[in-house]
Amino acid sequence: MSLYRDTGAVVARGIIPGATRALLRAGSLLLDTLLPPDCPSCHGDVDRAGHFCPTCFRQLTFIADPCCARCGQPFVSASFGGARMICAPCEETPPPWHAGRAALVYDEWSRRLILGLKYGDRTELAPILAAHMGRIGRSMLDRADIVVPVPLHRRRLFGRRYNQAALLAWALARQARIAVGPDTLVRVRATAPLARLGRAARRDILRGVIAIRPTRRDAIANRRVVLVDDVMTTGATLGECTRVLLAAGAASVDVLVAARAPAPDEALHPEKSAVSRERYAVAR
Numbered sequence: 650m651s652l653y654r655d656t657g658a659v660v661a662r663g664i665i666p667g668a669t670r671a672l673l674r675a676g677s678l679l680l681d682t683l684l685p686p687d688c689p690s691c692h693g694d695v696d697r698a699g700h701f702c703p704t705c706f707r708q709l710t711f712i713a714d715p716c717c718a719r720c721g722q723p724f725v726s727a728s729f730g731g732a733r734m735i736c737a738p739c740e741e742t743p744p745p746w747h748a749g750r751a752a753l754v755y756d757e758w759s760r761r762l763i764l765g766l767k768y769g770d771r772t773e774l775a776p777i778l779a780a781h782m783g784r785i786g787r788s789m790l791d792r793a794d795i796v797v798p799v800p801l802h803r804r805r806l807f808g809r810r811y812n813q814a815a816l817l818a819w820a821l822a823r824q825a826r827i828a829v830g831p832d833t834l835v836r837v838r839a840t841a842p843l844a845r846l847g848r849a850a851r852r853d854i855l856r857g858v859i860a861i862r863p864t865r866r867d868a869i870a871n872r873r874v875v876l877v878d879d880v881m882t883t884g885a886t887l888g889e890c891t892r893v894l895l896a897a898g899a900a901s902v903d904v905l906v907a908a909r910a911p912a913p914d915e916a917l918h919p920e921k922s923a924v925s926r927e928r929y930a931v932a933r
């Protein structure tokens with residue numbers, strides 16, 4: 650596994666002696682003095698690098714419990730999730746992964762950060778978002794063997810130069826001190842955006858699009874995988890990646906994303922679904 654092991658994890662696991670750690674701390678303090686840390690969102694002054702300023706922190710919608718155990722959708726109250734803490738859409742069509750968590754609601758504010766990471770070369774946002782993902786996904790990371798990102802087609806990779814999901818996976822693996830498999834999954838062909846398509850059409854388009862790299866099969870067999878992406882919208886791509894990992898022999902797959910789109914019917918019109926109508930009445 651050493652090939653897969655992030656060297657940062659080895660360093661963090663206590664191989665650095667105390668004196669060196671103190672020096673590194675002093676170095677970081679010196680750096681903060683020379684280059685004062687700024688808010689990752691608005692670039693205003695903050696006390697510590699990687700922290701949002703109070704104004705931006707208030708605008709971002711961080712997801713905390715209670716939320717759906719399968720897709721991370723936040724609930725208005727614990728009773729909204731029923732006895733098993735599962736939202737109505739997940740109850741009606743369970744996703745193929747085991748547990749799912751998201752750090753932020755995908756809205757105007759988190760979109761700025763995600764787009765900055767995705768298209769704006771703001772790679773410094775990866776460890777900041779990963780820290781929040783690690784917090785909400787702690788239990789799944791504690792039981793995981795390896796972190797695997799949703800792959801980007803090589804044509805897109807060529808245009809953007811990096812896969813934002815892989816950067817998040819690297820940062821998470823380093824922070825959680827577990828292995829990372831950045832090239833475990835490959836996208837065999839590019840697909841158009843799926844958000845406007847129906848469930849069946851999305852499934853058809855995605856069939857055969859994701860594959861496991863043959864040389865990485867051994868690293869996945871019997872391993873507990875945390876699958877990572879920047880945004881969960883329909884969950885179709887994450888679902889296809891999960892099916893491929895399970896078919897390759899993964900012991901389990903959990904899903905962890907930086908932000909998830911609110912399910913409009915659930916979040917805004919809970920009366921539209923029979924299951925949520927019942928729960929909404931209980932929650933109120």
Ligand SMILES: [Zn+2]
Pocket residue numbers: 688689690691692693701702703704705706
């Ligand atoms: Zn700010």
Ligand SMILES: [Zn+2]
Pocket residue numbers: 717718719720721722735736737738739740
């Ligand atoms: Zn759900």
